[in-house]
Amino acid sequence: MTVPQKKYIISVMAPDRIGIIHDITRTIADMEGNLTDIRQQVLQGYFSMILYGSFPDTVSPETIGRQLLAVDPDNPFEISIKPVTETLPAPDAPADSYVLTARGADRIGFVALVSGFCVEHDINILDLSTTPGTGETYTMMLLVDLSRCSTFEKLRAGLKQFNQQHDLSLLLQHQDIFKATNEIQL
Amino acid sequence: MMRSDQILATVDMIQKENLDVRAVTMGIDLLDCRSESPLDTCRKIKEKICRHAEQLVPVCEQVSARYGISVVNKRIAVTPVAYVGAGFSTEDFVNIARALDEAATLVGIDFLGGFSANVENGTSKAAATLMAAMPEALAATAKVCASINVGSSKYGINMDAVATMGGVIKELAEDSADSGGFGAARLVVFTNQPEANPFMAGAIHGPGQHEVVINVGVSGPGVVARALERKLAETATTPGLHELAEVIKQTAFRVTRCGELIGRQVSTTLGLPFGIVDVSLAPTPKVGDSVGEILKIMGVDSIGAPGSTAIVALLNDAVKKGGTFASQSAGGLSGAFIPVCEDAELAEAVKNNTLPLEKLEAMTSVCSVGLDMIAVPGSVDAVTIGAIIADEMAIGMINHKTTAVRLIPVPGKEAGDFVSFGGLFGESSILPVRNVGRSDRFMGFGGKIPAPINSLKN
Numbered sequence: 001m002t003v004p005q006k007k008y009i010i011s012v013m014a015p016d017r018i019g020i021i022h023d024i025t026r027t028i029a030d031m032e033g034n035l036t037d038i039r040q041q042v043l044q045g046y047f048s049m050i051l052y053g054s055f056p057d058t059v060s061p062e063t064i065g066r067q068l069l070a071v072d073p074d075n076p077f078e079i080s081i082k083p084v085t086e087t088l089p090a091p092d093a094p095a096d097s098y099v100l101t102a103r104g105a106d107r108i109g110f111v112a113l114v115s116g117f118c119v120e121h122d123i124n125i126l127d128l129s130t131t132p133g134t135g136e137t138y139t140m141m142l143l144v145d146l147s148r149c150s151t152f153e154k155l156r157a158g159l160k161q162f163n164q165q166h167d168l169s170l171l172l173q174h175q176d177i178f179k180a181t182n183e184i185q186l
Numbered sequence: 187m188m189r190s191d192q193i194l195a196t197v198d199m200i201q202k203e204n205l206d207v208r209a210v211t212m213g214i215d216l217l218d219c220r221s222e223s224p225l226d227t228c229r230k231i232k233e234k235i236c237r238h239a240e241q242l243v244p245v246c247e248q249v250s251a252r253y254g255i256s257v258v259n260k261r262i263a264v265t266p267v268a269y270v271g272a273g274f275s276t277e278d279f280v281n282i283a284r285a286l287d288e289a290a291t292l293v294g295i296d297f298l299g300g301f302s303a304n305v306e307n308g309t310s311k312a313a314a315t316l317m318a319a320m321p322e323a324l325a326a327t328a329k330v331c332a333s334i335n336v337g338s339s340k341y342g343i344n345m346d347a348v349a350t351m352g353g354v355i356k357e358l359a360e361d362s363a364d365s366g367g368f369g370a371a372r373l374v375v376f377t378n379q380p381e382a383n384p385f386m387a388g389a390i391h392g393p394g395q396h397e398v399v400i401n402v403g404v405s406g407p408g409v410v411a412r413a414l415e416r417k418l419a420e421t422a423t424t425p426g427l428h429e430l431a432e433v434i435k436q437t438a439f440r441v442t443r444c445g446e447l448i449g450r451q452v453s454t455t456l457g458l459p460f461g462i463v464d465v466s467l468a469p470t471p472k473v474g475d476s477v478g479e480i481l482k483i484m485g486v487d488s489i490g491a492p493g494s495t496a497i498v499a500l501l502n503d504a505v506k507k508g509g510t511f512a513s514q515s516a517g518g519l520s521g522a523f524i525p526v527c528e529d530a531e532l533a534e535a536v537k538n539n540t541l542p543l544e545k546l547e548a549m550t551s552v553c554s555v556g557l558d559m560i561a562v563p564g565s566v567d568a569v570t571i572g573a574i575i576a577d578e579m580a581i582g583m584i585n586h587k588t589t590a591v592r593l594i595p596v597p598g599k600e601a602g603d604f605v606s607f608g609g610l611f612g613e614s615s616i617l618p619v620r621n622v623g624r625s626d627r628f629m630g631f632g633g634k635i636p637a638p639i640n641s642l643k644n
Contacts, residue, residue: 101197131190141190152251171197173254180443181199182192 005034005054007084008061012068014077016047023071024049031059031067052084097126097175098144104168106138114140114170117162121155122148143175196440200255204408204475205441207448208468209259210246211384212239213391213399213461216265216300224278227270228285235262235289235298238398241456243294249451255444257452258610259296262289263382263389263401268303272312276319283323283330290329297372299389301332306377307341307634309350317350321357324369331387337377337579339586342637345576349629351375352572356595359564363597366605370594371559375575377582377589383518384464388590399461400453403518404445405468406437408475410505413437414483430484431504438465438508446513462517465509466554467501469529471612477501477522478531489532490541498522499552519588521554526614527594527607528559533614543574543617551581556590559612561605564597566619571595573625576635584638 012024021040028035028051035053042048055064061081069076100123102114111130118125127143149155159170180186199205219230239262246257264270264286271279283301290298301323303313313334320332334351337343355375359367374388381392384403391399410433417425417433442465453460469477478489484497502521510516524546526532535541543560550556556578562571575591582589596605601618 099193101193129190139190139194141193156251169201171201171254173197173200174252176447177200177253177255177444178193178196180447181196181440182189186443186447 003032003056003058006057006059007052007054008064009050009052009082009084010064010068011048011050011080012077013046013048014072014075016042016045020047021049024051024068024077027067027071028053028064031064032056033059033064096146098146098172099175099178100142100144100170100172102140102142102168102170103137104166105136110138111140113166113168114142117158117170118142118144121158122150123155124148198412199406199409199440203406203412204470204472205255205406205444207250207255207257207402207445208405208466209261209384209386209403210242210257210449210452211261211263211299211389211401211403212242212458213263213382213395213401214238214265215391215395215397216267216270220270224271224274224281227274228281231264231270231282232285232289232292235264235286236292239289239293239295245452245455249448249455253448253451255448257448258405259386260294261384261386261389262293262295262298262300263384263391264298264300265391265393266300266302266304268310268312268316269393271316272310274312274315276315276322279316279319280323280326283319283327287327287330295329297329297331297386297389299331299333299386300391301330302334302390304335304379305344305347306335306338308344309347313347317347317354320354320373321361321369324358324372325361331372331374331389333374333376333379333388333390335376335379336575337583337635338637339378339583340637343377343576343579343583343635345629345634346632348375348575348579349569349572349632351575352568352570352629355571355593356568359595360597366561366599366607367564367594367596368607368611371592371607371611373592375579375591377579378587379590380518380588382461384462385466385468385519387592396459396461398458400449400456400458401461401464401518402445402449402452403464403466403468404441405466405470405475406441407467407469407477407480407522409441410434410437410467410501411474411476411479411483414480418483427484427500431500434501434504435508438467438505439512441465442509442512442516460515462515463509463513464518465505465513465516465520466518467505467522469523469525469532470610471528471530471533473530476529476531477524478529478535482531488538488540489535490545494545495548495552498524498549502553505554519554523555523558524549524553525559525592526617527561527605527612528610529612533612536617537615541617543619546617547577547581550578550589551585555588556582556592558590558592559594559614560592561594561596561599561614561616562619563600563616564595565600566595566622569626569629570619570622570624572629574619576629580635583635
């Protein structure tokens, strides 16, 4: 007979070190946890991971938290565990993804400014990364979905105006351009 | 998400390094437009072009906006008109040119190529009529471009046609004296002319092609120049030429991929087959968009200095290698162009007297086309121009490559004077021509230069 399962979203943050993923996933496996999906990144030396998995309903969220905290008592993980009671609709994979690059002088509110433009034009940000450039330049790269934008022409005009107003260089290009120029297989 | 350095490199290519799609050219077969009456033929030609190309410009603009890469020129190439108008009079051929020009204007394209004939193995009555109509046809139109294939590696060179074309070039230039002889810039004389080629003035829709097709010409000398500069700056020890060739190859790959992507999108949107990508480094007069600049980066202080031909050979070959791997169907001229007026650095070399006609001729034996957009003194006679064409055609015939001549004998100007054609056609000092009038006996023979042998290659 299969044991009833409960689903959780777990996020873990800690200073990065060798063996951290093994420690987390081993602890989850020991509790019979079954992982469905994982995202992981390291930012400024800090490791951050978000996991989606199911556990036997005999395993409480408190037990999961306790077991994970016990992994490294000297540097305990920052943990958040959220039971998934309803499945949220996954965003539709857009047929056309675009890459929006933003470059300009580093300043407070840079990301908020660019994301504000996205909100204003119904642009859904699918992925985002930033690179501190050389000197004072700050660079942001966003993978965006434009399927909810009104018209492309309006968006292009909006971009032009935004660039002039804020002394920024925002450039919108289809993701296929980057695939075509950097990948062997089309 | 893709790697950020790759994204930024691509963004720079487009934003700062002049990467664009130089031309989207629709090839249209006009053979079924032939009717018994010339008037009816003209009407059918106009109607067919407008029907197929009505959406060309809007679709190019739409795709261009969607992908964020500009399509600089939208063009049309048609069946060589000598085939369509065979049996008609000179005046009828001029009227066909007018119909082509009107259609080109109606659909809003930049240029239309195909006022053309093949005469490599002999001149048909239709080809002779077309050549006779050429000066008037080009003078009466603004967008029509002409080309004549006078030679091939299979049949040799038709020297009678070469002589005729020397005269036509002179006449075209003299008829357009008020624009510096610009009329001659709309005519190219070829050996081994490709039958699907998106670049003007030599674009035609030859036999054996689709009914209607989309061909694309990419460019990007600026992208190659910047990539070479980065390579030189980032390597502590001086790289070998093989390493520079590799940089060019990889850059040509990227540039070609952009062209192929845009071209295929245009053809899909229009519901037409995709023909070829012409993988060429075609310069524009804009600073930073020059093939000459690449030669300087690769080590000659003056363009035309010893070593220049070797660099063009390396460049042309590396562009072809990168481009053919990137595209499913590379074709056309594919390589490095050296059109003097259209390239700020080459024009500067002519002004500084470091790049004589003879060196240009040597460079054309390893570049992708030939003596292109060269302003020569208006006093150079038709026979000497014919002899220059003959030399260039011989290079193509023997080496089994395309060569072409687009000379502009600028009326009233002499060597060292300056001429400006404006826009993409650029400007240049007038290049001196040595030994003018010393080839009359050679040109007087006429007849044919026989096709070359295909063995005993030395």
